[in-house]
Amino acid sequence: MSVLVVGSVALDTVETPFGKVDDALGGSATYFSAAACHFTDVNVVAVVGEDFPFSKIDFLKDRGVNFDGLIQKPGKTFRWGGKYHLDLNQRDTLFTHLNVFEQFDPVLPEHYREIPYIFLANIHPQLQLKVLEQIKKPQLVVMDTMNFWIEGTPESLKQVLKKINILIINDSEVRLLSGETNLFLGIKKLLQLGPQMLVIKKGEHGAFLFNNHAYFWTPAYPLEQLFDPTGAGDSFAGGFVGYLAKTGYVCDKNLRKGVVYGSILGSFCVEKFSLDRLREIELEDIEQRYQQFVRMTKIE
Amino acid sequence: MSVLVVGSVALDTVETPFGKVDDALGGSATYFSAAACHFTDVNVVAVVGEDFPFSKIDFLKDRGVNFDGLIQKPGKTFRWGGKYHLDLNQRDTLFTHLNVFEQFDPVLPEHYREIPYIFLANIHPQLQLKVLEQIKKPQLVVMDTMNFWIEGTPESLKQVLKKINILIINDSEVRLLSGETNLFLGIKKLLQLGPQMLVIKKGEHGAFLFNNHAYFWTPAYPLEQLFDPTGAGDSFAGGFVGYLAKTGYVCDKNLRKGVVYGSILGSFCVEKFSLDRLREIELEDIEQRYQQFVRMTKIE
Numbered sequence: 001m002s003v004l005v006v007g008s009v010a011l012d013t014v015e016t017p018f019g020k021v022d023d024a025l026g027g028s029a030t031y032f033s034a035a036a037c038h039f040t041d042v043n044v045v046a047v048v049g050e051d052f053p054f055s056k057i058d059f060l061k062d063r064g065v066n067f068d069g070l071i072q073k074p075g076k077t078f079r080w081g082g083k084y085h086l087d088l089n090q091r092d093t094l095f096t097h098l099n100v101f102e103q104f105d106p107v108l109p110e111h112y113r114e115i116p117y118i119f120l121a122n123i124h125p126q127l128q129l130k131v132l133e134q135i136k137k138p139q140l141v142v143m144d145t146m147n148f149w150i151e152g153t154p155e156s157l158k159q160v161l162k163k164i165n166i167l168i169i170n171d172s173e174v175r176l177l178s179g180e181t182n183l184f185l186g187i188k189k190l191l192q193l194g195p196q197m198l199v200i201k202k203g204e205h206g207a208f209l210f211n212n213h214a215y216f217w218t219p220a221y222p223l224e225q226l227f228d229p230t231g232a233g234d235s236f237a238g239g240f241v242g243y244l245a246k247t248g249y250v251c252d253k254n255l256r257k258g259v260v261y262g263s264i265l266g267s268f269c270v271e272k273f274s275l276d277r278l279r280e281i282e283l284e285d286i287e288q289r290y291q292q293f294v295r296m297t298k299i300e
Numbered sequence: 301m302s303v304l305v306v307g308s309v310a311l312d313t314v315e316t317p318f319g320k321v322d323d324a325l326g327g328s329a330t331y332f333s334a335a336a337c338h339f340t341d342v343n344v345v346a347v348v349g350e351d352f353p354f355s356k357i358d359f360l361k362d363r364g365v366n367f368d369g370l371i372q373k374p375g376k377t378f379r380w381g382g383k384y385h386l387d388l389n390q391r392d393t394l395f396t397h398l399n400v401f402e403q404f405d406p407v408l409p410e411h412y413r414e415i416p417y418i419f420l421a422n423i424h425p426q427l428q429l430k431v432l433e434q435i436k437k438p439q440l441v442v443m444d445t446m447n448f449w450i451e452g453t454p455e456s457l458k459q460v461l462k463k464i465n466i467l468i469i470n471d472s473e474v475r476l477l478s479g480e481t482n483l484f485l486g487i488k489k490l491l492q493l494g495p496q497m498l499v500i501k502k503g504e505h506g507a508f509l510f511n512n513h514a515y516f517w518t519p520a521y522p523l524e525q526l527f528d529p530t531g532a533g534d535s536f537a538g539g540f541v542g543y544l545a546k547t548g549y550v551c552d553k554n555l556r557k558g559v560v561y562g563s564i565l566g567s568f569c570v571e572k573f574s575l576d577r578l579r580e581i582e583l584e585d586i587e588q589r590y591q592q593f594v595r596m597t598k599i600e
Contacts, residue, residue: 086481181386183504184524204483205505208519215596217519219508224484256599296515297597299556 001139001245005032006045006106006131007121007234009052009070013081014273016088016228024274025056026080028121028144031231034278035238035265036119037063038286039246042238043112045069045131049077049100059279068109073100088229089203108134117245119237120164122146125156132163140250142166142241144233150177161194165250168199168237184210199240199259201233201266209259216256219296221267221289228273232266235278239265239286264289301439301545305332306345306406306431307421307534309352309370313381313395314573316388316528324574325356326380328421328444331531334578335538335565336419337363338586339546342538343412345369345431349377349400359579368409373400388529389503408434417545419537420464422446425456432463440550442466442541444533450477461494465550468499468537484510499540499559501533501566509559516556519596521567521589528573532566535578539565539586564589 005028012026029046036042043066050072061067078101081094106127116139120128128143135141141164149157150173157177161167167190171183178186187198187210197211204226208217240262247254264286271277305328312326329346336342343366352372361367378401381394406427416439420428428443435441441464449457450473457477461467467490471483478486487498487510497511504526508517540562547554564586571577 182524182526184522202505205502206517206519215522216598217506217596218599219506219517219519222484222515224482226482253600260599294599296517297599298516299518299560299594299597300553 001117001248002041002043002115003036003117003119003241003245004043004045004069004108004112004115004135005029005036005119005121006127007032007119007123008078008101009044009046009048009057010078010080010101011052012230012274013079013094014228014230015083016273017084017086018227019273021273023079026230026274027078028123028231028234030057030060030275031234031269031278032119032121032238032241033060033065034063034275035235035269036242036245037065037238038265038281038283039239039242039261040117041066042242043069043115045106045108045112047071047073047100047104049073049075052077069106069112073103075100082230084229088226091229106131116140117241118142119241120144120160121234121237122149125149125153125160128160129156129163132160140165140241140244142168142237144168144237145173147173147176158193161190164195166197166199167195168201168233168240170201170203170233174198174200197255199262201236203229203232207236207259207263209255214252216259218260218263218293220263221293222296223267223270226270229270231275232269235269236262236266239263260290260293261286264293301417301548302341302343302415303336303417303419303541303545304343304345304369304408304412304415304435305329305336305419305421306427307332307419307423308378308401309344309346309348309357310378310380310401311352312530312574313379314528314530315383316573317384317386318527319573321573323379326530326574327378328423328531328534330357330360330575331534331569331578332419332421332538332541333360333365334363334575335535335569336542336545337365337538338565338581338583339539339542339561340417341366342542343369343415345406345408345412347371347373347378347400347404349373349375352377369406369412373403375400382530384529388526391529406431416440417541418442419541420444420460421534421537422449425449425453425460428460429456429463432460440465440541440544442468442537444468444537445473447473447476458493461490464495466497466499467495468501468533468540470501470503470533474498474500497555499562501536503529503532507536507559507563509555514552516559518559518563518593520563521593522596523567523570526570529570531575532569535569536562536566539563560590560593561586564593
């Protein structure tokens, strides 16, 4: 099955204890595509400015990512700048210049409207809704969000939650959105707001999937060198949704494998700056790491 | 196989957001025994004062725990007081009265010296060494430690590390003892100091086992009500070492299952104050939770 992603295509300036890059390719839709394209064909809805260097996404086109829904508008491309501490879980946002993204009005090309697997990356809930309204027969809708929307536009966010199947979120966001300090009580509360399932990203502590019937946990890949965490969450989502779309069937077994593929794509993402590592890897590398996950979690 | 544990038998005063207990049964050897006794016979080496209410350990005797090595000395029993915050990962130690524990000189009863499975709970490294010297043919030596000994008596600690098989430790202690910020580099460094294996306890994030050949990760049990975290680490050790002793064979498969049993016993421990939950459970409850662990980690 095909996947549609709506999100950002951006230029990131990132500093970590290991180096710095300026105006490197970034954005949620970009990371998602670079991960998901290993499993299925991906269709991007996003906006860039007049200054966008299209050659930077050539490698994604070569991997079959469709950019018919990437529109170019007068003005500058969305730019984000961040600096990571020695503890890479800590980061300071240095700047966020929305630029053309501020007026982003996602109108889907006609042939996008039949796509059955949808990923709503972390954008304004009203835009997420607007995209969903244009999809004719969604089979699986997965969304991401962040504290900015949880605190700033809670009512719009709750409208979207009613229309989706799976919410990908981190543990502090669960606590913020549910008002519960105990994570598992918080998850149960969120499951009453609409989604049938939650995928909780816990960074170096792994990820887990929770619905009313099952609970599945996978570790993070044990990396000796975490280089740049930017994009890990969107790469996770790309691996997860991409794998599910490839199977075309959302069942317990595929969901579990999807969470593992999500963790794997997230682990590759953080090994280099920007999308540098994701563009290098092949399905073979992914499958090799998948076998390692099986080995490192097998009890008997 | 039989297990020997050397550690503390104490009286704890604990306050959590859910209540308070005074002079409740506590101590590393006690928690360890209450967990390990479900799998094999446990033999305790510890000291208490004249004020110790022996009736508090009757339930352990009923479960076959041997206290021939528990000596009574003039003076008061070791007492610890702590207060947990709403985030139960945060606690303040209110007092530590070593009392008779200050002069503790572990001399093993003759029939203890043949015991093959040894757990050295978190006590002064010199005392851990002294116990080991009395053991005739140790088959498996597992130890615990803490930042107090890592910072205060690093040389003695390194002497013990040379003589053990498995170190149970948490992630911040790995970083402190190895001087490495990356956990996996830290682990590799510690493996050069003596132990063949490390078991890393990560509390709500699970636990993992690491040696030069394998890596195994297990989640924490998803508890909706974490009541009192005191003793969780020693209960983990009890489940882990107890299960291994029951099998009598330290292989990859048994180690993995041991880590799972450790996590299970830790999860029961924190459901009530003191040893209240551990004294209620039966092997059947443990096995039920074991099946849940298998289900929640099974990829395919």
